[in-house]
Amino acid sequence: xxxxxxxxxxxxxxxxxxxxxxxxxxxxxxxxxxxxxxxxxxxxxxxxxxxxxxxxxxxxxxxxxxxxxxxxxxxxxxxxxxxxxxxxxxxxxxxxxxxxxxxxxxxxxxxxxxxxxxxxxxxxxxxxxxxxxxxxxxxxxxxxxxxxxxxxxxxxxxxxxxxxxxxxxxxxxxxxxxxxxxxxxxxxxxxxxxxxxxxxxxxxxxxxxxxxxxxxxxxxxxxxxxxxxxxxxxxxxxxxxxxxxxxxxxxxxxxxxxxxxxxxxxxxxxxxxxxxxxxxxxxxxxxxxxxxx
Amino acid sequence: xxxxxxxxxxxxxxxxxxxxxxxxxxxxxxxxxxxxxxxxxxxxxxxxxxxxxxxxxxxxxxxxxxxxxxxxxxxxxxxxxxxxxxxxxxxxxxxxxxxxxxxxxxxxxxxxxxxxxxxxxxxxxxxxxxxxxxxxxxxxxxxxxxxxxxxxxxxxxxxxxxxxxxxxxxxxxxxxxxxxxxxxxxxxxxxxxxxxxxxxxxxxxxxxxxxxxxxxxxxxxxxxxxxxxxxxxxxxxxxxxxxxx
Amino acid sequence: xxxxxxxxxxxxxxxxxxxxxxxxxxxxxxxxxxxxxxxxxxxxxxxxxxxxxxxxxxxxxxxxxxxxxxxxxxxxxxxxxxxxxxxxxxxxxxxxxxxxxxxxxxxxxxxxxxxxxxxxxxxxxxxxxxxxxxxxxxxxxxxxxxxxxxxxxxxxxxxxxxxxxxxxxxxxxxxxxxxxxxxxxxxxxxxxxxxxxxxxxxxxxxxxxxxxxxxxxxxxxxxxxxxxxxxxxxxxxxxxxxxxxxxxxxxxxxxxxxxxxxxxxxxxxxxxxxxxxxxxxxxxxxxxxxxxxxxxxxxxxxxxxxxxxxxxxxxxxxxxxxxxxxxxx
Numbered sequence: 001x002x003x004x005x006x007x008x009x010x011x012x013x014x015x016x017x018x019x020x021x022x023x024x025x026x027x028x029x030x031x032x033x034x035x036x037x038x039x040x041x042x043x044x045x046x047x048x049x050x051x052x053x054x055x056x057x058x059x060x061x062x063x064x065x066x067x068x069x070x071x072x073x074x075x076x077x078x079x080x081x082x083x084x085x086x087x088x089x090x091x092x093x094x095x096x097x098x099x100x101x102x103x104x105x106x107x108x109x110x111x112x113x114x115x116x117x118x119x120x121x122x123x124x125x126x127x128x129x130x131x132x133x134x135x136x137x138x139x140x141x142x143x144x145x146x147x148x149x150x151x152x153x154x155x156x157x158x159x160x161x162x163x164x165x166x167x168x169x170x171x172x173x174x175x176x177x178x179x180x181x182x183x184x185x186x187x188x189x190x191x192x193x194x195x196x197x198x199x200x201x202x203x204x205x206x207x208x209x210x211x212x213x214x215x216x217x218x219x220x221x222x223x224x225x226x227x228x229x230x231x232x233x234x235x236x237x238x239x240x241x242x243x244x245x246x247x248x249x250x251x252x253x254x255x256x257x258x259x260x261x262x263x264x265x266x267x268x269x270x271x272x273x274x275x276x277x278x279x280x281x282x283x284x285x286x287x288x289x290x291x292x293x
Numbered sequence: 294x295x296x297x298x299x300x301x302x303x304x305x306x307x308x309x310x311x312x313x314x315x316x317x318x319x320x321x322x323x324x325x326x327x328x329x330x331x332x333x334x335x336x337x338x339x340x341x342x343x344x345x346x347x348x349x350x351x352x353x354x355x356x357x358x359x360x361x362x363x364x365x366x367x368x369x370x371x372x373x374x375x376x377x378x379x380x381x382x383x384x385x386x387x388x389x390x391x392x393x394x395x396x397x398x399x400x401x402x403x404x405x406x407x408x409x410x411x412x413x414x415x416x417x418x419x420x421x422x423x424x425x426x427x428x429x430x431x432x433x434x435x436x437x438x439x440x441x442x443x444x445x446x447x448x449x450x451x452x453x454x455x456x457x458x459x460x461x462x463x464x465x466x467x468x469x470x471x472x473x474x475x476x477x478x479x480x481x482x483x484x485x486x487x488x489x490x491x492x493x494x495x496x497x498x499x500x501x502x503x504x505x506x507x508x509x510x511x512x513x514x515x516x517x518x519x520x521x522x523x524x525x526x527x528x529x530x531x532x533x534x535x536x537x538x
Numbered sequence: 539x540x541x542x543x544x545x546x547x548x549x550x551x552x553x554x555x556x557x558x559x560x561x562x563x564x565x566x567x568x569x570x571x572x573x574x575x576x577x578x579x580x581x582x583x584x585x586x587x588x589x590x591x592x593x594x595x596x597x598x599x600x601x602x603x604x605x606x607x608x609x610x611x612x613x614x615x616x617x618x619x620x621x622x623x624x625x626x627x628x629x630x631x632x633x634x635x636x637x638x639x640x641x642x643x644x645x646x647x648x649x650x651x652x653x654x655x656x657x658x659x660x661x662x663x664x665x666x667x668x669x670x671x672x673x674x675x676x677x678x679x680x681x682x683x684x685x686x687x688x689x690x691x692x693x694x695x696x697x698x699x700x701x702x703x704x705x706x707x708x709x710x711x712x713x714x715x716x717x718x719x720x721x722x723x724x725x726x727x728x729x730x731x732x733x734x735x736x737x738x739x740x741x742x743x744x745x746x747x748x749x750x751x752x753x754x755x756x757x758x759x760x761x762x763x764x765x766x767x768x769x770x771x772x773x774x775x776x777x778x779x780x781x782x783x784x785x786x787x788x789x790x791x792x793x794x795x796x797x798x799x800x801x802x803x804x805x806x807x808x809x810x811x812x813x814x815x816x817x818x819x820x821x822x823x824x825x826x827x828x829x830x831x832x833x834x835x836x837x838x839x840x841x842x843x844x845x846x847x848x849x850x851x852x853x854x855x856x857x858x859x860x861x862x863x864x865x866x867x
Contacts, residue, residue: 110840373746
């Protein structure tokens with residue numbers, strides 16, 4: 001295979017990564033934007049989404065598409081419910097103090113990992129894709145499912161954008177993000193908004209995980225990389241900005257896909273992490289500015 | 294006054310926040326030993342102006358000269374070392390430290406050797422005694438009454454042995470009795486330091502100030518002795534007129 | 539109580555703790571003797587962390603990199619160049635000093651949440667570097683330092699640091715030195731400035747202190763202490779592996795300090811000791827109760843973090859100080 005086709009393949013792989021990453025990072029970004037807290041357990045909601053998807057798919061008999069569709073609907077709901085429990089029992093009790101919340105969500109991260117390890121086990125397990133179609137390009141065949149992941153993600157991002165900018169729910173969220181105290185004075189139930197946003201953030205991660213689990217298997221430690229990559233995306237993309245998050249996700253996903261094909265993945269990670277840390281150090285105002293005390 | 298070299302001079306000093314000119318081409322100077330009051334309506338730029346002087350914020354343009362040195366680019370902590378002390382408008386003592394430790398911080402900064410614990414204690418107790426807080430040395434600052442916290446704030450400023458002490462609305466929230474003793478304290482301080490006083494309470498200003506500078510909308514509206522300011526029609530219109538009851 | 543009385547009482551308390559640890563060397567059964575030696579080294583790690591987190595109020599999520607700097611700084615020359623324990627310890631300290639200076643210089647430009655994320659990312663870079671240079675570090679698998687290298691020879695003495703009693707005493711000496719250093723720092727003028735920075739940074743600056751320099755100095759002392767713990771760990775226990783650079787080893791000192799009590803001098807030891815036995819003991823218990831289930835220390839660590847943050851943010855000694863013993867440093 002020549003360089004051109006090779007690059008095309010890398011780009012397609014990168015776009016699949018971008019699609020999943022954009023959804024996951026959007027969840028993190030929403031939570032940070034509206035609630036001003038960093039949810040370190042975000043990657044574990046992603047992992048839970050995949051693990052629950054495997055469990056549901058294994059319960060449903062018949063065509064793989066049935067199990068997958070059931071998982072796509074039920075898994076985010078279960079994960080969202082778990083996120084609500086965390087929000088009620090922990091975050092609200094901490095009054096959303098940024099530093100305490102980080103420490104507490106680290107604790108939640110470990111608890112969720114432990115639960116997955118205990119009830120799901122240490123094995124990696126696949127979910128069968130809902131359909132097996134290969135799209136034949138002139139140089140190579142490509143998984144139709146992967147292309148559908150890109151399309152599904154784009155549709156979900158558009159839907160989220162619509163909700164955020166064109167509906168009353170979005171208006172309430174933006175009002176809370178802008179100034180929680182004033183929002184409260186205008187009768188917006190800020191705590192309910194927080195609970196809803198936290199659950200929504202976790203559900204976005206879960207949906208991303210259900211989409212990816214036919215491609216890469218479900219495993220109790222699979223939340224680590226998405227967490228780090230989501231951080232990177234949120235930092236590069238700018239806080240609370242839907243467009244910035246999506247752009248950064250595409251950039252990081254493509255870079256990850258292309259660099260991993262041509263260079264050592266470890267070196268790529270080192271350079272990316274270092275660069276992002278430097279962005280935070282030298283341009284904190286545009287990225288985490290308001291969160292810094 | 295012309296014969297005396299000023300302790301502090303600002304030339305063409307400006308600070309803009311976005312489109313708002315909080316401090317607008319201010320030329321200002323204070324002679325050594327003077328008690329200078331800066332007054333003006335809310336939002337006149339008084340706190341912004343002294344924040345520029347002590348280095349908490351950087352000016353948009355203009356220069357600040359202190360004791361013959363251009364300090365415009367000097368970081369805040371070095372200005373404090375050069376002799377400019379600032380006491381905060383909103384009381385900001387260290388609530389979890391004792392009154393002693395609060396004052397020990399500025400004292401240890403001014404002690405040359407820093408190690409002599411005897412000299413540290415003497416310096417701290419002297420500053421606490423001067424403000425009448427000696428008996429409360431071991432009390433956590435957060436447990437002090439509001440009036441005592443304001444005094445502690447002044448004690449911290451005093452302990453820096455400043456040449457220019459900036460008091461930002463020091464009598465805000467104090468009772469009449471506390472204000473009287475406060476006026477006495479500032480007179481005493483003024484014997485060996487220059488004082489820049491931002492104050493809303495007109496009787497306090499009239500009792501303490503040698504000269505008064507009136508700021509309005511970021512500009513110097515008038516400057517003169519208390520009597521001159523009292524007689525100034527412009528000032529009355531802009532400021533006193535609205536407050537004189 | 540006068541300041542002199544407090545001072546005497548404080549030093550006496552700490553001397554008693556060290557004396558008790560010394561006495562335990564002669565009475566503890568083998569297993570617990572080994573555990574305590576390890577706990578003392580890890581407590582040094584926690585004390586280094588506490589200096590920055592407890593006293594300056596800077597919550598780092600990346601202190602594993604300083605422990606790792608000491609670990610690899612000591613381990614790599616000992617394994618590949620055949621250096622002795624003394625030289626290895628020195629390079630470990632130097633590596634920690636250099637790294638904490640560089641990281642402090644960069645990361646301290648940020649505050650709050652950004653500081654936490656930046657330190658975590660820098661630490662992640664160090665973790666990944668241990669894999670990138672896998673031909674020297676052998677990554678996850680790690681390196682074993684041979685017994686022959688783990689000796690300390692000076693002034694006619696030749697100490698075998700692999701023998702349990704010598705190892706215990708070496709750990710105790712390091713612990714005692716760092717404990718005394720911490721105590722001296724927090725009782726000094728410098729310590730008072732650090733606490734002032736934690737309480738109100740802007741006010742501290744307006745008292746004429748160079749806040750950045752103070753934070754940088756604290757970061758360097760903190761990082762170097764953590765590196766000392768890492769170097770000692772490599773030398774005394776003979777293993778150098780990438781897992782010590784992982785995120786988990788940035789979280790553990792935070793957990794130990796939170797449990798024992800942030801901004802208390804003895805909290806790190808107490809927290810490390812309790813957490814070690816909690817993880818150790820619960821593992822066996824859970825295996826006995828739930829045979830065939832996959833249990834690990836993850837859940838215990840997670841639960842402990844959440845419970846501490848929710849219900850005991852001041853930790854054990856912090857609560858004791860708040861309620862009863864006010865003079866506790």
